[in-house]
Amino acid sequence: MIKIFIAIILLAWSSVLFFSNSLIGVYAWALLKFILPIIGFVGVIITAILFIMGIVKKKRSRKLWLNLFVNLALIFPFLMTSNIIKISYPNKIERSHPAITVKWPFAEETVVAWGGDTVETNLNHVTWPSERWAYDLVMEPYDTGSKQNEDYGIWDKEVYSPVSGQVIAAYDGEKDINPGTEDFISLQGNHVYIKIDETDTYLLLNHFKEGSVTVKEGDHVRPGTVIGRIGNSGTTSEPHLHIHHQRQDPTKVLHPILAEGLPLYFEGINGGAMPEKEDVILPVAD
Secondary structure, X not given: OHHHHHHHHHHHHHHHHHOOOOHHHHHHHHHHHXXXXXXXXXXXXXXXXXXXXXXXXXXXOHHHHHHHHHHHHHHOOHHHHOOOOOOOOOOOHHHOOOOEEEEOOOOOOEXXXXXXOOXXXXXXXXXXXXXXXXXXXXXXXXXXXXXXXXXXXXXOOEEEOOOOEEEEEEEOOOOOOOOOOOOXXXXXXXXXXXXXXXXXXXXXXXXXXXXXXXXXXXXXXXXXXXXXXXXXXXXXXXXXXXXXXXXXOOOOOOOOOOOOEEXXXXXXXXXXXXXXXXXXXXXXXX
């Protein structure tokens, strides 16, 4: 059994390192971060019991030390899941295709709460394959600590489609939660998902205000089309827009994290094409 677990660990890490730009790596990452640590925790408990029994019976076993080492190796990725050890999903921009360059989704000054390619600028996202190059966008005032959504600058602001494409999912029936609470119903909250004409990949925009989405499944949108207003639905600490680009159809994946994230760039703004945390972005007139 120990040899089997050693083989699984080596296979999973190899899959992540060599196939990170495919679903093989995505599923291996999920196995490492969620499934194997549970097995490892159980294994440590069993090993501890066997150690105690050995002490009572005055028997020593080198095999138990090997068991302990393997179970600790199984648990190790939990430190990454909990961000105790900060490691981004090892997919590289240069080998992730297709990248897409889109318009900015707002008409006024916006602040990048999380964005970019590194754990320093985008810790909330880079550790997950599907959100490897995702952004969280806010407006002043933000991070105020207020429990009222209306106290945040981005609340109820119009969101514009950044791309030309077909809406494959649109939902706004979820209630907005109070900032700083954990009363969410779903991960994504109210959302609009667009299949991009240019690449046949998918742009996901999350956390819209209840009842505010202005498009429906099957609609074709263009850059500048109003698609909804900012709310505070889903897993969110305060009103903001989450946006990311991925290869797989989000309506058909087994779980939102089980998809391959792709690079997302912006044009027509006053900053870099891939804005980073704390960048202040303003659309530039054509």
